Amino acid sequence: MAIEAVAAGGARVVGGVQAIAGVKQLDSVMLWEMIRAQIGGQVGVAGIGGLALGSVPTITPAGTAGVTSSTHVPELLQQFGNGRVPRELLTLIGIGQHRLWGPAAESFIAMRAAAADAGVAISVTDSYRNYDQQVDLAERKGLTINGGLAATPGKSEHGWGLAVDADVDGAGLAWLKANAAEFGWVMPTTREPWHWEFHGET
Numbered sequence: 321m322a323i324e325a326v327a328a329g330g331a332r333v334v335g336g337v338q339a340i341a342g343v344k345q346l347d348s349v350m351l352w353e354m355i356r357a358q359i360g361g362q363v364g365v366a367g368i369g370g371l372a373l374g375s376v377p378t379i380t381p382a383g384t385a386g387v388t389s390s391t392h393v394p395e396l397l398q399q400f401g402n403g404r405v406p407r408e409l410l411t412l413i414g415i416g417q418h419r420l421w422g423p424a425a426e427s428f429i430a431m432r433a434a435a436a437d438a439g440v441a442i443s444v445t446d447s448y449r450n451y452d453q454q455v456d457l458a459e460r461k462g463l464t465i466n467g468g469l470a471a472t473p474g475k476s477e478h479g480w481g482l483a484v485d486a487d488v489d490g491a492g493l494a495w496l497k498a499n500a501a502e503f504g505w506v507m508p509t510t511r512e513p514w515h516w517e518f519h520g521e522t
């Protein structure tokens with residue numbers, strides 16, 4: 321387990337969660353694995369506020385106010401808040417600088433590779449969005465509750481790093497409809513066929 325190797329390199333305990341000191345290079349997948357290990361060990365995720373990563377500033381959870389209660393949103397993410405997921409917990413998906421929450425990123429990468437094997441290209445125009453970006457989008461595209469195309473800031477799945485806006489042609493969309501569920505991805509509304517969410521195993 322990665323956590324042991326890191327611990328030997330100088331991990332310490334802060335607030336019930338091991339903080340990593342002296343680790344300069346730690347990719348987000350590894351970080352996620354560590355956190356998952358911590359959660360698996362029934363360590364309260366509230367203690368994640370003590371997480372310190374080399375030169376990365378201490379992460380402070382946004383608290384639970386206004387947290388949506390979507391069951392597929394990991395508790396850890398809900399601790400930080402929608403649109404306030406630390407960059408260190410988001411993983412590049414191999415398209416520009418687009419990032420998703422670790423498990424969603426892993427699944428997306430696998431799904432995209434399977435599509436490519438089938439001769440289908442999948443790209444994205446949007447992925448994780450922080451709170452300010454959602455506010456900006458809502459101003460430009462209008463809120464869905466008003467007939468627009470943007471979720472209310474604080475409510476978008478993009479704010480959890482659990483959604484992509486797919487950039488696909490007709491064949492790509494057909495492939496997604498036929499295969500995405502296998503990878504834990506769903507299209508919640510036919511009104512937005514480009515918008516796909518990672519719900520994991522359901």
Ligand SMILES: [Zn+2]
Nearest residue numbers: 483484485515
């Ligand atoms: Zn979307």
